[in-house]
Amino acid sequence: MIDTNLLAVDCAKELDNKHIVNPFYRNSKGTVQLFHGDCLMLLKNYPDSSVDMIFADPPYFGNQSGLIMKRTDGHADSFNTQKAQWAYSKTLGDQFDFHFAWLREAKRILKTGATIWVTGTYHSIGVVNVVLQDLEFKILNDIILHKRNAPPNFTGSCFRAVTETMLWAKKDCYGKTKFNYSLMKSINGGTQMKSLWEYWAEKNGFRHPATKQPIILEYAILAGSNKNDLILDPFAGSGTTGFVANGLGRRCILIEKELSYCELIKERLEGKYGEFRRKTKTEGQV
């Protein structure tokens, strides 16, 4: 089980510590912990109903080309898609099995009323949607993430892809949905926030081929959690969820399979690539 002694004190109440799994890294306050490993295995270590929110950006399995693509998003060099083996395509059956395995555990460990956010492209989000329904999550919204400065379609063979979908779902149909509705309304200038989130992708100084922009995590975390809540990201990547959760005063557990990304997350959480700066403003900050 996850070593709860290394988490913040109140987190220890929520997690079982029978079988110890040591974290790869934890921050000095003990409020963010990173585990190096496969989430399909590690998620089984968490007790039922122990997590307040999950953010997941799983592999899209759309990477078939092996082409070396020129980056346009500010990264220092080109991205050799052959290196990102975790993004390689899988058969449809294997994709269903993969999403079913981790989402079943995700549902089990979420508290009643708590929510999960799962991102995907047109390659992957259909499978995720069907699996969420099969597992009897209650889908609340399909949030469209519109990247205003998305790169063009290089080959001119179809439309320029400027969106991703993020499904927002509740554990099941029981309990009150954990949703800071009024806060999000106030962030949105006093009008109800829509399921279309538009943003500009900003440059960062590190290398990860699929990092999410912090503003997306900022919205999701503010909407679906409160201070000191425990958030989990089973596909941590460059650690954006932990970085933003920490900045917003939440506790966070990250899981990442690739060792080099774990090193990056550690550096990022230690401030090597800059400190967290909140972008949203409200009267009473939550």
Ligand SMILES: C[S@@+](CC[C@H](N)C(=O)[O-])C[C@H]1O[C@@H](n2cnc3c(N)ncnc32)[C@H](O)[C@@H]1O
């Ligand atoms: C799309 S990226 C996540 C990016 C992240 N949201 C960010 O902002 O940096 C998916 C990540 O999941 C990791 N991954 C893939 N399969 C995994 C597994 N079974 N367990 C844990 N991590 C996994 C990959 O190494 C990759 O870093």
